Amino acid sequence: MEIKNHWNLVFENKTDEQKSWFQPTPETSLRFMNEFALPKEASIIDVGGGDSRLADVLLAQGFTNITVLDISSKALENAQRRLGINAQKITWIESNILDFTPSIQYDCWHDRAVFHFVTDKKEINAYKILMAGALKNNGKLIIGTFSEKGPEMCSGLRVQRYSQSKLSEALSEDFRKIKCMEEIHHTPFQTTQSFTFCSFSRKESAN
Numbered sequence: 532m533e534i535k536n537h538w539n540l541v542f543e544n545k546t547d548e549q550k551s552w553f554q555p556t557p558e559t560s561l562r563f564m565n566e567f568a569l570p571k572e573a574s575i576i577d578v579g580g581g582d583s584r585l586a587d588v589l590l591a592q593g594f595t596n597i598t599v600l601d602i603s604s605k606a607l608e609n610a611q612r613r614l615g616i617n618a619q620k621i622t623w624i625e626s627n628i629l630d631f632t633p634s635i636q637y638d639c640w641h642d643r644a645v646f647h648f649v650t651d652k653k654e655i656n657a658y659k660i661l662m663a664g665a666l667k668n669n670g671k672l673i674i675g676t677f678s679e680k681g682p683e684m685c686s687g688l689r690v691q692r693y694s695q696s697k698l699s700e701a702l703s704e705d706f707r708k709i710k711c712m713e714e715i716h717h718t719p720f721q722t723t724q725s726f727t728f729c730s731f732s733r734k735e736s737a738n
């Protein structure tokens with residue numbers, strides 16, 4: 532099945548409690564982001580944001596330049612419905628991240644549980660080049676993937692798992708590591724998943 536249809540079916544048919552990745556509040560992402568002390572007008576993109584609550588909290592914190600990108604129109608519709616009138620304050624982009632051509636450079640790129648679905652070497656490389664080009668000099672990157680102790684699949688799709696050193700190494704050409712940690716995610720069905728969460732700063736020498 533085409534990947535877009537896969538995700539549309541997921542977001543059409545599953546409640547929050549049926550999605551392993553669901554978080555009522557994305558605590559780890561917010562902690563990483565708040566450590567950057569970004570100005571409220573900073574341009575922030577949540578890649579593969581789906582119907583995550585990250586945008587809701589960032590809006591509530593006063594951020595004014597938030598973009599949510601996702602391959603699934605259904606995910607974006609869910610998020611827009613939930614946000615109601617506040618949805619107008621966000622830029623929504625329906626796209627496969629691998630086909631995305633950014634029209635601006637961002638201050639902060641957030642990706643929780645999306646990069647790990649990119650498993651083909653050429654596509655991993657394309658994603659890294661895209662991120663480096665889409666971030667300003669010293670722009671901030673937050674990535675959360677399944678760790679090497681995490682599941683091998685999510686939503687029926689194979690993932691590439693990363694240890695903290697593997698993720699840092701994978702991005703080392705264009706990104707300086709700020710910090711990494713393990714997050715134990717508690718799924719809505721009382722299981723746990725080990726995530727590798729890292730933050731980076733884009734090197735000035737990156738393209």
Ligand SMILES: C[S@@+](CC[C@H](N)C(=O)[O-])C[C@H]1O[C@@H](n2cnc3c(N)ncnc32)[C@H](O)[C@@H]1O
Binds near residue numbers: 583584602603642643
């Ligand atoms: C496991 S969910 C995580 C959602 C969100 N980041 C969160 O933390 O709640 C993966 C998300 O990535 C999106 N996605 C998967 N592959 C994608 C791709 N190639 N381009 C853009 N979005 C993608 C899916 O539609 C889904 O919303």
